[in-house]
Every structure is written in C-alpha cells, then in structure tokens.
Amino acid sequence: MKNEKTLHDVELMSLIQTLVETPGPSGQEHIIREKIKEMVKGIADEIRTDALGNLLCRMGNKKENGKRIMVSAHIDEIGLMVIHVDENGFARFVPVGGINPLTCIGGRVLFMNGAQGVIGAERLDPGIMPKLENLFIDTGATSAADSQVKIGDVCGFDRPMLDLGKRVSAKSMDDRIAAVIAIMAMRALAKLPASKRGPNEVLFVFSTQEEVGIRGATTAAYVVDPEVGFAIDVTLTGDTPRAYKRPMALGKGACIKVRDSSFIADTRVVDWMINEAKSQGIPYQMEVLDAGGTDGRAIQMTRAGVPAGCISLACRYVHSPSEMVDKNDLDACIKLTVGLVSKEVKL
C-alpha cells in the first residue's frame, strides 16, 4: 500500500490536528480563537473580534462588480458544564450543545483549566436508555474540597485525531474542519495573484456559540451585513450499516446544501454553487438534511434578508468523539470555497 504523504497532506493533517484537539465548547472559544488569529494574521487584510467573540477576517476590497460575501465556520464545539461537585468529588453536569448520553459513557474529558476526567454512569436497569442526569464526571477527586473542578467549569471531549489514510477521524470535526477549510481557502486566496482574486470583499467569520443556537453568527451577520453568504459545516451521511436513508455519503464530493432543519438555502445560491462546482470539475453531491441547523440560517435571516446557503463536509458519527470525514471531500470543499469567493457573483 502506497503511503506517500504529500506536503499538502502533511500541512492539512497538522492543521486539522491542532484545531480539533484544542478545547473550546460554546462560550469558551478564547483559546481556539487566538490560535486561528495567529494562523491568519499574515493573510487577512483586517481582523477584529466582536462583542460575542466572533473572529471577523476580511480579505479583499469590494470592487464595482463585486459583492460583500460572508463565509462562516463555527469554532465552538459541544461540551459539558459542571453544575455541582458532590461530597465525594463526583461532578454532575449539563450539556453545552447537543450531547448524546451514549457517546459519553466511558469517555474522557479535558477541562478549559487543564483538569481531566472520565465519565461514569449510575446503575441502569437493562433496556433503559441512560439520560445525562444519570451520568457524572470523575476527575479522581475524593471530595468537593480536593476537586480540581467546580460549578461552571467547562470541558470538551478528549480524543486524539486518527489519520486513516483516505479518511480521518477526530472529535469536533463539527465544526473545526470548517475552520480548516476556511483557513486553507484563505491561504489559497492569498497565494493567488491580485488579478485572480476577484472583485469581492470576503469576510471569513470564525463564529462562536453555534452549538447552543447559532448565536454568534446571528450577531456577526448583523455586523458584516453581507450581500450573499454561506456557512461551512458538517452534515450527516446515510452510508453506514442500517443508517437512516440520506443521500449524503463520504467520498462523493462537497455537499451543496438544499436545506436542513434551520433554513432552506436560497435556490439561487444552490445554483451558484452547482455551476461553480461543474465549471471546475469539483465533485459534489446534493444535501438534504432532516436534522440540525447551521450558521447559514443566521446569514439568511439577518436585517432585510440575505441570499444564503451552506457547503457541507459529509461526516459520519457526528457529535460523537470519533467523527469521520473523507480527505478528497475536504479538498473539494476547499476548492469550491475558493472558486466561489474569488469570482464575480452572478445569482
């Protein structure tokens, strides 16, 4: 089996690993935001942080035939917040974002303050699905007094990235992989000669608090006030054993979202994306998601309305510590993003 790694592959894997392994659930994005800021410092024309912690990075100035485009990738991940440490040192918690109890039991967590722990469960009668109230975090403490964590402390899941060759698995592909796509797109744009960068003002927004209700993108979209925009996020697939019937699958290309449970993509934006993918020979697949929401909604509903959509990366096992994506799909998403923002937008 050939195991050559290209420079591109090495750069990409290193970037993915840094981003997915950094802790940062909703409301605690300060570390991941700083990391991303360092990475884009040399290539963005302007960087600022807004009231809810969104990182707004501008590339390009709007020319006569250009548009202000917002591209949003959320940098918060799902996690847990401690609500009480009992007299024996066990920490009870509530979810930050959508957490499935089944993915928790036996899992490991990493707190923002560096503390670590494992998740245990109360005794369960056979056949009963556990609820989050039946679980607790064990940090190895023996009492509330010697606990390294207290009420309000936040943790993310702790799992190293796994490079499987064609595919790669990690926690928080949702949505750190979108930050990867955005950063790779920004790097590619920066490498283009000025004449090939297009007439648009592009705002790459690394948004906060998406997992708890698309909150960061709501205020970021108001600030940016774009003319068109799209989110980059993950989407579920139907390609695993006895899965729900879904059209999306790993390896079929960048997903062009028609709708999810938070918005219906503007049909003009969907056509715009299809045309760009076709013209560049980028493999793509159409996405209809019967669940979930993305930043695309916030862009569509801002002010007097904005034509909006979403490019998705097909992802298995979403909201588990082992989300899995396909590297070719990843490249397709990067190429599609670059193509869309670097040309005149004709809706």
Place this chain on the structure above:
Amino acid sequence: MTIELVPHIKELLSAAGLSGNEAPVREILQKAWKPISDELITTNGGSFIAVQHGTGAAPHPKVLIAAHMDAIGLMVTTIEEGLLHFTQVGGVDQRILPGQMVNVHGTAQGSDKAQDIPGMVVMPPAHLLPADAPTGVLGLNHLFIDTGLEPKEVERLVRVGDFVNFAQEPMELAGETICGHTLDNRSSVAALTVCLDILSRRKHLWDVYGDATAQEEVFGTGSITDPVAVRPDLAIVVDVTFSKGPGGNGYRSCEIGKGITITTGPQDHPYLVKKLSKLAEALDIPFSLEAAPGPGGTDAYSIQTAESGIPTVEIGLPLRYMHTPVELVSIKDIRRAGRLMAEFIDSLPENFMNEVIWE
C-alpha cells in the same frame, strides 16, 4: 373588481410554490398585481410585495399586509431504482399521503431547464418493509413516489433536493366554497388581491405594502426579513384559521362561511383589535373574536417583534382540513376579509399612530 376572483383563486391554487421555491406564485402575482400597484418588489427572502403609494406629499405612514404564499409539500431525498424517497417541507400529515397525486419539479438538467413530472405517493407492501416498521400509519421515511418512468430517465430529470407539490386541482364545492391544496394560505393572498383592488380605486393616505410572504410554513423567512426592508408603522396579518367540521370542533373553530375572525392575543395590539372589530360591525361584515393564548402560528410572531416592534393585528379565514390537499374555504369569507382590510386602510388618517396606544 378589476380582477375576477374565482379564476384568480383557482390560478393560485394550481401553482406549485413550496416554501423556499415560491417563484411560480410570484409569476402569477406579477401579472395579477401589476395593474393595481405602483411598484412590485421581490425581497431577499423571496416574498413578493405590491406597493401602492398614498395620496398627497410624501412621506406617508406605511401599512404592511402579510399573507403567506408558500405551500407545504415534499422534497426528494434519495433515489433508488427510479423511486423517490422524500422528506416534508412544512408540516405534512403523513396519513393523507398514500395515493396522493404529486408533481416533481425536476431540476437535474439545470434550474432553467426544469421539468414538472407527475407521480403519486405510494405505500410499499408490508413484507418489503423492515421488521420494526409500524403497522399503522407509515412514516414519511417508508413511503416513496413512483413517476412510472424508467430509472435512467428519472436520474436524468430528477435530483436530490427537488421540490414536490401536491397536484390536486382546485374545485368549487357547494355554498360558494372552494377546495384544493394550499388554501392555506393562498386564500389569504386572494383576500389581499381583493383588498389591493379596492384600494387601487381609493385615495388612501397611507402607503400600502401588500406582501405575499415566503417560507411561513417552515422558518418564517419573509416575516423576519420583510419588515426590516419595509419598516411599516403597522401590520395586518391574514392567515387561515380552524373551521368547525369533522374532527375540528374545539374552542378555536368557527363556522365556515359565517364570517371571518379577528384574533385577540399577545400578537395583536388591543387598540387595533378594537378598531377593526368596530369597523366590521359598522360594515355588517360578520366576524368572531378568536382567542389566541400563546404566540406563534402566523407571520405575526416575527413581524410584531421586528426591530423596535410593530403594532400588529391578525385576521383569520376559517378553513376545514388544514394541511391536506382538500382544504376548504368560503369564497364569501375571502371577499369579506379583503373588504374589511381595504376599508380599514382607506379610513386611516395620517396621524393614526398617535391613537395606537396601550390602555
């Protein structure tokens, strides 16, 4: 009236125009509203607005009349051996699906080369379903659409994400009623047409924005974004409400054909409810007050809370069998709603907003 109401309603009820893809309805309104408006606008959210300027020097206060034009329907998810699996767009009652005639708006060749392909929703025989499938009503995920075409042909014409509308043709029933799909809420759009038609021949002082809103059945996109574009001083929302009939006789239901409703609840400014009620009495328009304890259910939810807030009131058209392809509405009620709104708007003095206070 400039516009023939029944043909207009039938035309509206024959069009597709699902939430997020309302273009077919915009086309109809483009033609129907052109003679009775000063300006026609398509908003970023996909809504369609007819503007009538008030008489006298600008600026004038503005009223927004919202009637959502989107239809519920289905959307193609996976295609297997030429058979189409689907999900819903808006709240579809899965019990009415088996045997329904539908139209698949196939855009696989490009949106500009779209084709409408007839099909029907079918229920597979029980032995072909997984062991854990329900024995009673089948969920959306177990039904599919059969177009009768060869799989290769289906793949050529249809793609994942294509919109599917109910193909039920509208029909007039007894007692001056009309039935079909999407009377929720195209009957209100027709009422809006009646209103605009009357107003086009009056010298009203206010600017009127007749707004056929988009996506009310799903995410309320029109109701969230249109008020920011228009910035009206007050808003009237007209939507269908529950009528008494088989299966629907709770407190919220009223008789069909016996009048319209004016809603009283958190989404309705009490002064507007009072004014509208008094006017309906004076005009001998039969109506009843509909109690709405909670918010939601119509465009009023988002219109009322747009930016700094907009005084809003809701008018209801009684309808039977909501969200089925055989919804039923009284044509008399459509005329009544249109007339009440027109007379109300025509009566508004320039400084009407000074009266709209909380007391």
Place this chain on the structure above:
Amino acid sequence: MATQNKVKSINFSLGKKEIDLLTRLCNAVSVSGDEQKVRQIVLEEVKNLADEVKTDALGNVLVTKKGSGPNCLRVMLSGHMDEVGMMIVKESEDGTYEFRVIGGIDPRQLVGKLVLVGRNLVPGVIGAKAIHMTTPEERKVAIPVEQLRIDLGPGAKVAIGDRATFATKLAVLGPSIRSKAFDDRLGVFNLIQLLKHAPANVDLFLAFTVQEELGLRGAKVAAFSFDPQIGIALDSTPANDLPFFEGDEENTHYNTHLGAGPAIYLMDGATIGDRRLVNWLSESADAAGIPWQYRQPGTGGTDAGAIHKTRAGVPSVSVSVPQRYLHSAAGLVRKQDVVNTFKLIHTALSRLDPSILNS
C-alpha cells in the same frame, strides 16, 4: 474566611413603603400579552425620576436615566411585567368559562383555586367535582386544562381573551414573603429601586418588558431600541432545595438555595453569561460582603437571551432572586434575598469600570 469589606453597599431594607409597592405589584393581574395593570404602576413610579419614559409598540416601558461624568457605559437592565396565568377562550353552555394556560403552569396547580378575571378583577373559582362522586382511580389522575372551567357564579360575564390569575394576596410571613408573580415583580421592583437610587457612573436603560414568558418577545424589541453595551436581566429562579423524600442522598440539582443570596447565572437555556460580567458581579458581592450564589447551569431563560443576540451583540448576564414554588399560586422568597439582590446590582453598577469590555 474573613475579608475586609472593600466597598460599602447602599443602605436598603424592605420598609413599609417598599412592601406596599411590592404588594401592589404582585397582587396586580398582568398576564403575558395584557400587562396594563403593572404598566400603570410602573409609569406612576418612574414619573419624575427618569430623563425619558416611553411605551413602545408591544407595551414595554422604556426608561432612560443618563449618568453624569465621562465614559458612562450604556447598561440595559430588564425586568418583565408579565406573569404566567390563564386566558378565557370560550363560554360554555352552562355559563362557566373554558380557559387555557399562558406560560408554564403545571395543571395540577390549577384545581380548587380562587382566580381573578379581566381588568375588572371579576372573582371566580376553578372547581373540581365533589370528592364523594369520584372513584379512587379518578383521583389519581390530574384533570387536564381542557376539562377545567372557571366559574364566576350564575350571570357574571367576562370577555373572550380576558386574562386571569390566581387571586393570591401578598403576605409577609416572618423572614419570608408569600405571593404569586414574584416572577418577575421582584425584577420590576428592583428596577424601580435602582431608578430611585441611580448610580451616577452609568447610563441606565431600564426595560420593563412584556411577554417574557412567551419567548422573551418584549426584551427583543426593547434591546433593539436601546442598543446597549451591556445587558443585565433581573428575574426570579426556582430554589429546588427541599430535602429528598427518602434517605439522605445529596440534592445535587437544587438550582439555588433559599436564603443564600442573589443567584448569578453562568449559563441557562437561552444565554451563556459573559464571564467578565459574571465575575464582575461576584467580585462586587465579595467586596461588599453581600452573600451570593451561582444559579446552577441548566435550562430556562431570561430576557438576557434576547438582549445578547441583538444587533451586533451585547455581553449579558442574569441575576435572580431564589424562589420556592415558582409559577404556582403561592411562591415563597426570603426578604433578605430580595434586599441583597438589589444591593448587589447597585454595588456592582456603582463600581463598574468601562474597561471591563476591553478584555
């Protein structure tokens, strides 16, 4: 652990005047969508104390009081005027009235209670069939709201849409106060106190909001109008701190403890509190020797949920008075918690440094 009090907090207690105001506020019938009774009290109390007072399109009372000196941060504080309650939806054949619940009330709290209906406070009862005529099985099942009726006595009439609440009258019980509607008359009360003792170093934007119980609807438009730099919601939150029914298992889901002081929110279902503001509040409490606690992270929401997402975003936090038996006919608070909540807000605002938003 003894610490030097670095800051002196304001002298404040619940004297006769304060109890009288709280009594008038809590006894008023002011259910989501019809907050007129409390609005009247508020308008009377803020008269002559504010720079500007306005009632907006939804009925929020928006009060502005500018600070003096340079660099005053624009701070919006919000307390909601609406309470959970009922709405009359239909007159039954026997002259009693069918009703629905507005906001979250457990139906088991409704039976066998005295209520007041409408602006004229018509008294009525929600009765239950005589126990003699029930079976033991029947008595185990809660009567659903659809089957309950409000009985005003023969001949009395109220209107469809009229709101109703429990008829509880506020009572001081030693160190405690018992009343309905502590959620959120306590917030309204503390806002009024803040206006009476306004700290000079901030621009105060006080929003007496409507329809919080229906989805933070009033706060959304109030925040848009005010466009503040910081948002603080004042509310009341459950103290589920009673002991377990059996054994001595530790109660790990108490939400707050009665008597432990104002509850500062880290995260609820609608807002992740800005940690800079959370710390500012807890540090202010420590500096002035005011007891405080965290409200356990979890579900629920306050007006901050709407405020923090307004326009370009507003760092926000919530502070609540702990209350047992929330959303019932008889809630219970400790007088000292009410006093300490006000003291905390006042102290914190008085030492608010504009640089807080720079970190």
